[in-house]
Structures are given as C-alpha cells and as structure tokens.
Amino acid sequence: MPPIELILAAPRGYCAGVDRAVETVERALELQGAPVYVRKQIVHNLHVVRDLEARGAVFVDEVAEVPEGATVVFSAHGVAPTVHGESSERRLDVIDATCPLVTKVHSEAKRYAQRGYRMLLIGHAAHEEVVGTMGEAPDAITLVETEADVPLLPDYDPAQPLAYLTQTTLSVDETRGIIEALKARYPWIVAPAKDDICYATSNRQAAVKELAKATDLVLVIGSANSSNSCRLVEVAREAGVQSHLIEDETEIDPAWLEGVERVGITSGASAPERLVRRVIGWFEERHGPLPVSELETVHEDVSFNLPRPIRRALAVVDADDQ
Numbered sequence: 001m002p003p004i005e006l007i008l009a010a011p012r013g014y015c016a017g018v019d020r021a022v023e024t025v026e027r028a029l030e031l032q033g034a035p036v037y038v039r040k041q042i043v044h045n046l047h048v049v050r051d052l053e054a055r056g057a058v059f060v061d062e063v064a065e066v067p068e069g070a071t072v073v074f075s076a077h078g079v080a081p082t083v084h085g086e087s088s089e090r091r092l093d094v095i096d097a098t099c100p101l102v103t104k105v106h107s108e109a110k111r112y113a114q115r116g117y118r119m120l121l122i123g124h125a126a127h128e129e130v131v132g133t134m135g136e137a138p139d140a141i142t143l144v145e146t147e148a149d150v151p152l153l154p155d156y157d158p159a160q161p162l163a164y165l166t167q168t169t170l171s172v173d174e175t176r177g178i179i180e181a182l183k184a185r186y187p188w189i190v191a192p193a194k195d196d197i198c199y200a201t202s203n204r205q206a207a208v209k210e211l212a213k214a215t216d217l218v219l220v221i222g223s224a225n226s227s228n229s230c231r232l233v234e235v236a237r238e239a240g241v242q243s244h245l246i247e248d249e250t251e252i253d254p255a256w257l258e259g260v261e262r263v264g265i266t267s268g269a270s271a272p273e274r275l276v277r278r279v280i281g282w283f284e285e286r287h288g289p290l291p292v293s294e295l296e297t298v299h300e301d302v303s304f305n306l307p308r309p310i311r312r313a314l315a316v317v318d319a320d321d322q
C-alpha cells in the first residue's frame with residue numbers, strides 16, 4: 001500500500017452547545033441517579049446516545065412517554081412551546097438543554113411574530129430544530145428548503161413586513177444562494193441582526209474547505225441525521241474532493257483509499273473526539289505508524305453555562321460538601 005498521511009481539520013467535533021447538552025445529561029445522572037428521561041436524541045450522534053443509555057438515560061420521542069412528575073431533559077435542538085405546555089401538564093421537572101444559539105433563533109421568531117411579520121425559515125423539514133422554531137409562530141412561518149422553492153412562494157404584499165431566519169446548521173454557501181433569491185423576490189425582506197448559522201457550523205465548513213485543498217479524500221465522522229455533519233461532506237465534495245460520512249471506523253471502505261496519499265479527517269459538531277482517535281487507529285493498524293498533523297483555520301474558545309437547574313443543584317452539593 002502507498003504511504004498515507006493523515007491531516008485533521010481544526011476546529012472539528014463537539015461545539016459548545018453539544019458539550020453543554022451532553023454534560024447536562026451526565027450531571028443529571030450523577031445528581032439524581034438513573035433513570036433520567038431525555039426527549040429525542042440529546043445530540044445527533046449514535047455513539048453519544050448509546051453511551052448515555054448505558055449510564056441510565058432513557059430516550060423518548062415525546063413527553064407523553066415520561067412518567068408524571070419525572071425529570072426530562074430537552075435536547076440541544078430545542079422544542080416548540082407546545083412541548084413546554086405538555087410538560088407542565090404532566091408536572092415534569094424540565095431541564096432544558098437547548099443550545100443558546102438555537103434559543104436565539106426562537107427569540108427572533110417570537111419577536112418578529114409579535115411585531116406582525118411573516119417569516120421565511122430556511123431549513124430542512126422535519127429536522128427537530130426546524131420543528132421547534134416553527135412551533136414558536138406556526139401561522140406566521142413558512143419553510144424554505146432550497147433555492148428552487150423561492151419562485152413557488154406566494155406574492156407577499158410589500159405592505160406586510162417580512163423577515164427570514166435560518167436553521168443553525170446549514171451550508172453557508174447554499175444558504176447564501178437562497179437568501180439572494182429571497183432578496184431578489186422580496187426586496188423589503190429583513191435579515192436577522194446576526195447570522196443564524198452558528199459559529200461552529202461556519203468554522204467547521206471553513207476548515208473542511210481548507211482540508212479538501214490539502215487532501216485526496218475527506219472522511220467526515222458523524223451520524224446520518226446530523227445536519228452539520230452532512231453539510232461537511234457536501235462542502236468537501238463541492239471543493240472537488242472525494243468525501244464520505246462515516247459513523248465510525250467500521251464504515252471505512254478500503255476501496256476509497258485507492259491512489260490516495262493524504263486523508264483528511266473531520267467530525268461533525270455532535271461527534272466525540274474518541275471517534276477521531278478510533279479512525280486514526282484503523283489507519284495505523286493497516287499502515288503502521290504514520291504522520292498525523294492538524295490543519296487549524298481558526299481557534300475556538302466558546303463555552304456555555306450549564307442549564308440553571310443543574311447549576312443550582314451543583315451549588316447545593318458544593319455547599320453541603322463545605
């Protein structure tokens with residue numbers, strides 16, 4: 001086999017919102033013991049979900065499956081207000097691990113709705129984040145998935161205020177095209193004060209673009225339902241390089257390596273770093289020790305506070321220990 005070099009994208013893997021959501025479930029398990037109910041996958045990664053399940057987390061699709069009065073954690077993707085309503089009807093103890101950057105989009109939607117705006121949400125149907133955001137103002141929000149959807153939208157009255165919002169984990173380049181089409185069709189449309197596509201999504205896409213220039217193959221570690229991971233594969237392919245999404249090292253097809261000398265590796269915002277180490281191990285098993293370097297495009301140091309109920313419980317434990 002030809003010599004292979006591995007180049008890792010930086011930044012890659014866990015973002016601040018995922019880190020916070022996963023730690024929220026871990027802390028809830030430590031503080032309260034099992035079971036801790038979690039509505040939907042806490043983050044879109046099979047390994048993370050299985051690991052937390054093994055430690056006592058119980059993943060459910062809807063709060064109706066959670067026993068009355070029990071604790072439930074909401075995932076990083078956010079929930080519609082109706083889910084909060086159902087939870088209080090069932091007297092559930094809610095720990096909301098919605099990423100603060102998703103909450104920001106919910107707040108924008110609420111503000112625009114209160115001011116009588118119609119909104120166009122750029123995103124993917126059925127993604128949990130989109131379902132949650134649309135739930136803030138279901139009658140005022142229309143989903144736009146692709147540029148081809150724009151000509152099919154109604155002729156809104158210019159007298160009615162119009163704004164667009166975006167899902168946080170989209171392709172920056174693809175979204176730009178949709179926004180341009182919306183602005184051309186509705187010149188009065190208002191943009192969010194600050195980009196909705198989050199820092200982690202933008203940074204990982206910028207990093208994979210540079211990685212694609214330096215490699216012959218880009219492997220993206222992430223689950224198929226992880227929006228930001230799927231976008232990384234698309235960005236790498238658009239940059240002209242062969243790219244594949246893999247859940248872990250068991251999904252690497254040796255045929256992909258034919259004629260490949262430099263392999264780029266990155267991981268979606270919900271994929272733990274241990275999976276990157278396992279992929280490196282897969283190559284080392286076949287090729288022996290090989291050069292591994294990192295291509296850093298930007299340094300990230302974002303972190304978010306844990307949800308308030310967890311911080312309060314930890315403060316009580318600390319006080320008891322003193």
Ligand code: SF4
Pocket residue numbers: 015016017018076099100101102168169198199200201228269
């Ligand atoms: S990808 Fe962005 S919006 Fe989603 S959890 Fe991470 S930081 Fe938050």
